[in-house]
Amino acid sequence: xxxxxxxxxxxxxxxxxxxxxxxxxxxxxxxxxxxxxxxxxxxxxxxxxxxxxxxxxxxxxxxx
Numbered sequence: 001x002x003x004x005x006x007x008x009x010x011x012x013x014x015x016x017x018x019x020x021x022x023x024x025x026x027x028x029x030x031x032x033x034x035x036x037x038x039x040x041x042x043x044x045x046x047x048x049x050x051x052x053x054x055x056x057x058x059x060x061x062x063x064x
Contacts, residue, residue, distance in 0.1 A: 001034035
């Protein structure tokens with residue numbers, strides 16, 4: 001989420017005693033709540049995103 005819009009990109013999940021979502025692109029550890037997982041797995045699974053890109057509508061209920 002940046003400049004009022006959601007964008008698609010991949011990020012990492014690391015095991016550091018617990019699972020932690022990390023976004024190196026945005027410099028977030030842990031990654032914030034704007035990271036919404038649609039798929040997980042190997043890069044070849046990303047083709048499954050074609051089914052949802054451009055069709056998902058997100059309403060922000062609260063921001064702080």
